[in-house]
Amino acid sequence: MNRETLSKKPVKFLTLLLTAMLIATASAAVYYGILMKPSIAITGAKVRFTQGDDWPSGSQMGDNGTFVSLSLKAYPNVTVYYEEPVNITNTEAAIHQIRLRPVSISPDNGNSAVSNFTKIAFVLVALNGSSVQKNFNYTTSGDTWVKPSTTGWMNILNDEEFAVRVEITTAPSANAVSVTIEIAVDVKE
């Protein structure tokens, strides 16, 4: 091995090393760029609201079944049942999980109108008539609402449909008042 070869080899190696570092860094940067390039596709909701057999007049179904506004009636000293005003339907051939989460209620605590109501219950009922959950109740204590807490996750099977049954009980001396309740249905993919 002569002196010329010995002096050439480190230079060649150093050149290759520098090029290699450049390529590796550039490649890693491109990969990082791909990693930080999420692709978001908007598709229809897999679990959505559908009109039930007892769809109340004056109610509104939002676009794509992701929002529903029910217009329900109540009478003094009477318990009114809506067996199937709206359904929650899993339109996909895969199991999903849902839960009910209270968002807001108006009039809220402290308002004298609250005492007109005794109980407003939302029950999820499966097709076979069994209750999937029955503990989502708004009850009153004077002018204060006793609000439900968020339910646990419930399985909704492939193409299964849960009816939302609503039960409204008012006080004997109830006046012409209305209440607006906002409930979210959380869906786990």
Added chain:
Amino acid sequence: MQSPLLPEFFALLGIDVFLMLSLLSCLLDDRLPKAIPYIYQIAALVGYGHLLISKEFFVIFGEYMRFWYCFLYLIVALGNIVAVNIYLAVARGQWGLAKIWSGAVTFPTMVISMFFISNYTFVQEATLPLLTLQVGLIVSVVVMGMSICLLLSPEAMRNAFRKERR
């Protein structure tokens, strides 16, 4: 759960393998053809172009397609490691160097590659006919293990060749 690894990771791994081969072949330039380090650098550059194309056509190319062309690139890179190993052992007859190469380069690279491939969600969820990919990986490991055994005991191979000549 979605794997944090993208299919392009295999291309990145392939690029690094080619770069490592380039540097190692430069160190062993008296035993390998002179052009080899530069060829491997070009191969790594091709992989870089590969990543750029993947980035630009990210939405058009599906994950299936991206996985397979990146996986193929990695396979080519790993094939080159094995090829150098075989070249050193068979063509140059340098068993000692081939043993070192297989222990220090071939085997660790293969194991690392297989670790990432088996951890990739697409492979875990793949429903290929007769689990082609998984079976292929196992066969590769078996062949590689046998090759290492033969390299570690070259006498057995020499004896086999002598018998064939007789």
